[in-house]
Amino acid sequence: xxxxxxxxxxxxxxxxxxxxFFNILFAWLGLLCFFLPLIISIxxxxxxxxxxxxxxxxxFGLLGGRFGLSRRHDVPRWMKSKGFRYGxxxxxxxxFGQMLWNTALVFSGARDLRxxxxxxxxxxxxxxxxxxxxxxxxxxxFAFGFYSVMLTSTVLGLGTxxxxxxxxxxxxxxxxxxxxxxxxxxxxxxKVGK
Amino acid sequence: MxxxxxxxxxxxxxxVACGCCVKVCPKGAIQVVRGVFARVEESLCVGCGKxxxxxxxxxxxxxxxxx
Numbered sequence: 001x002x003x004x005x006x007x008x009x010x011x012x013x014x015x016x017x018x019x020x021f022f023n024i025l026f027a028w029l030g031l032l033c034f035f036l037p038l039i040i041s042i043x044x045x046x047x048x049x050x051x052x053x054x055x056x057x058x059x060f061g062l063l064g065g066r067f068g069l070s071r072r073h074d075v076p077r078w079m080k081s082k083g084f085r086y087g088x089x090x091x092x093x094x095x096f097g098q099m100l101w102n103t104a105l106v107f108s109g110a111r112d113l114r115x116x117x118x119x120x121x122x123x124x125x126x127x128x129x130x131x132x133x134x135x136x137x138x139x140x141x142f143a144f145g146f147y148s149v150m151l152t153s154t155v156l157g158l159g160t161x162x163x164x165x166x167x168x169x170x171x172x173x174x175x176x177x178x179x180x181x182x183x184x185x186x187x188x189x190x191k192v193g194k
Numbered sequence: 195m196x197x198x199x200x201x202x203x204x205x206x207x208x209x210v211a212c213g214c215c216v217k218v219c220p221k222g223a224i225q226v227v228r229g230v231f232a233r234v235e236e237s238l239c240v241g242c243g244k245x246x247x248x249x250x251x252x253x254x255x256x257x258x259x260x261x
Binding site for chain 1: 210214217249252
């Protein structure tokens with residue numbers, strides 16, 4: 001099958017994590033992965049972002065597929081249930097809200113900047129080498145928080161890639177669940193046939 | 195079910211519409227409909243099973259075609 005430019009977006013995803021390791025302010029670029037899927041699904045009523053442009057999914061597909069790092073087992077039934085998918089989306093949004101709250105506290109001066117990345121919403125990893133000053137504290141705090149979200153989802157995705165199928169992350173990806181909900185709300189069966 | 199042509203069938207209720215199946219189909223026989231579920235065009239499906247293997251949610255099965 002002929003490769004198109006968007007089949008190489010996995011490079012952008014890998015580059016994002018690498019750049020953020022050295023300079024946390026690159027984490028802001030991750031907002032593209034947050035807003036683009038929403039904008040595309042609201043504007044077009046499709047999951048074109050997941051279907052074509054998701055570099056992270058491509059990265060898992062490449063590592064688990066071509067590099068053979070996946071056991072290629074079926075995901076457990078509970079993982080594809082609506083309860084788990086919607087529950088994980090809710091949990092993810094709450095954690096995202098908490099990250100925004102922490103940013104607001106730094107913005108208001110109620111709290112000092114914490115130069116750490118939190119992995120799996122639990123483990124605080126020192127990440128001081130990645131920030132060299134020059135930005136407002138709240139800008140840096142948001143970057144640390146957002147990078148934590150991106151790193152955590154990558155680690156989860158890599159874990160389920162190894163245990164199950166390469167793109168198992170797509171089954172419970174909060175952005176995928178959210179965009180599918182938007183598409184479902186816009187869906188009119190009579191317009192697309194059987 | 196006889197030994198006739200096999201076709202891919204999607205469990206639409208659990209499909210996450212990720213589009214992994216679309217990428218691997220050699221015949222372009224499967225499409226994601228309006229971001230909600232994948233749909234197989236039966237006249238194009240050759241029953242190779244690539245979509246079933248690629249589906250991360252394992253919601254595509256191979257079944258005998260109705261005659």
